[in-house]
Amino acid sequence: MTSLPTPSLWTESLDYLGEVARHLKLPDGIHEKLRHCRRSLVVSIPTRMDDGSVKVFQGYRVQHNTDRGPTKGGLRYHPNVSLNQMKAMAMLMSWKCALMNLPFGGAKGGVVCDPNVLSPGEIERMTRRYTSEISLIIGPEKDIPAPDLNTTPQIMGWMMDTYSMNAGYSVPGVVTGKPIEIGGTAGRREAPARGVVHCVQLALENLGLPVPGATVAIQGYGYVGRHAHEEFENRGLKVIAVSDTSGAIHSEKGLPYKALARHKAEQRHVKGFTPAQAMTGEELLTLKADILVLAAEENQIDAAVAARMNCKVLAEAASAPTHRNADPVLRQKKIFVIPDILCSAGGVTVSYFEWVQDIQSFFWSENQIHENLRNALSRAFQTVIAREECRTADMRFAAHALAVQKVAEAIRIRGIYP
Numbered sequence: 001m002t003s004l005p006t007p008s009l010w011t012e013s014l015d016y017l018g019e020v021a022r023h024l025k026l027p028d029g030i031h032e033k034l035r036h037c038r039r040s041l042v043v044s045i046p047t048r049m050d051d052g053s054v055k056v057f058q059g060y061r062v063q064h065n066t067d068r069g070p071t072k073g074g075l076r077y078h079p080n081v082s083l084n085q086m087k088a089m090a091m092l093m094s095w096k097c098a099l100m101n102l103p104f105g106g107a108k109g110g111v112v113c114d115p116n117v118l119s120p121g122e123i124e125r126m127t128r129r130y131t132s133e134i135s136l137i138i139g140p141e142k143d144i145p146a147p148d149l150n151t152t153p154q155i156m157g158w159m160m161d162t163y164s165m166n167a168g169y170s171v172p173g174v175v176t177g178k179p180i181e182i183g184g185t186a187g188r189r190e191a192p193a194r195g196v197v198h199c200v201q202l203a204l205e206n207l208g209l210p211v212p213g214a215t216v217a218i219q220g221y222g223y224v225g226r227h228a229h230e231e232f233e234n235r236g237l238k239v240i241a242v243s244d245t246s247g248a249i250h251s252e253k254g255l256p257y258k259a260l261a262r263h264k265a266e267q268r269h270v271k272g273f274t275p276a277q278a279m280t281g282e283e284l285l286t287l288k289a290d291i292l293v294l295a296a297e298e299n300q301i302d303a304a305v306a307a308r309m310n311c312k313v314l315a316e317a318a319s320a321p322t323h324r325n326a327d328p329v330l331r332q333k334k335i336f337v338i339p340d341i342l343c344s345a346g347g348v349t350v351s352y353f354e355w356v357q358d359i360q361s362f363f364w365s366e367n368q369i370h371e372n373l374r375n376a377l378s379r380a381f382q383t384v385i386a387r388e389e390c391r392t393a394d395m396r397f398a399a400h401a402l403a404v405q406k407v408a409e410a411i412r413i414r415g416i417y418p
Helices: 009-024 028-034 083-099 120-134 153-167 191-207 223-234 257-267 281-285 324-332 346-360 366-386 388-392 395-414
Strands: 039-048 054-063 071-078 105-112 143-147 215-219 238-244 247-250 277-279 291-294 313-316 336-338
Touching: 009 028, 009 083, 009 324, 009 395, 028 395, 039 083, 039 120, 054 083, 054 120, 054 143, 071 083, 071 346, 083 105, 083 346, 083 395, 105 120, 105 143, 120 153, 143 153, 143 346, 191 223, 191 291, 191 313, 191 336, 191 346, 191 366, 215 223, 215 281, 223 238, 223 257, 238 257, 238 281, 247 281, 336 395, 346 366, 366 388, 366 395, 388 395
Parallel strands: 071 105, 071 143, 215 238, 215 291, 291 313, 313 336
Antiparallel strands: 039 054, 054 105, 238 247, 247 277
């Protein structure tokens, strides 16, 4: 499903920050600082292609705020990457890290490219040159990239190796989400999906709805969507519809994870999976299901789509998948929204665990990772539920108010240099 027409994500992010700042009565100076990213780096990435030619890609690394610590955020490879998109997502990462009480500010990086038409060698050479270009502003004490859309543990491994070669020694803490063999952590690959499923379970329990047997529709059957399907099935929920770029499929009897995952691996899409029926991407969004998981790209739900939705819980597993104009409609329909800065926080939380382990050179068991993630998400969820804004507005506003307040307090304590 393609993104719906909308004001830029950066404009929407600034407008929403303004609403929250007015509600919190933030001093003008603090609000003004939060409206601006601390650092935005635009780089050219000349890359030797397999045929011997040179192609120059454009890349970005944006750091929004460093008052709570070094910045943290993903790296994505996609044709639609832009500077304003990176700025908006870096800001969202600041709120996400603050909400989860992680000692990080927000960052985001991206390269304008279509990785589906690049060979593994071309992706490696592009990644290494990109890493060299942004090496001035990244590092374990500065900014720690992680995987995002179309990037992988292997790409993080190339980034770690490139940075380490320039440093003259191994620096595993420069990135997270890398393979375990070079300092990655157990439980990182599944962490984003486990976080989504745990938040959904908390929401159902809060609403007094049964967890086993609840029905789920998943928009986006990539990295997060697939693992979420598996975890939902393991917990007794029934996934009845999924979609990817090829379209959507539906079965009231449920879609078995192993068979669908095998089909996806072989065909590279969900289309044609039997005995499921085909449906459109928009039909999936308005399907009657207990839970709708948005695990695709930003700007997928607007007010018109929200008016036709039939779920009880909306789980935002992607960054900014819902237009702000949809929020009043969702409130009116009493759809419980788990906002993106909470629902998609599993990845950055376990990335924090990985960073801590790399710094200490002391690694935890997978069970410890899962338990610590579950506890962190439960604390954050209950803190948001308890906010007054949650009772008078919604979960999204409550989560943002809590997060912005934490960052603003760090700015107040530290002051403005010089």
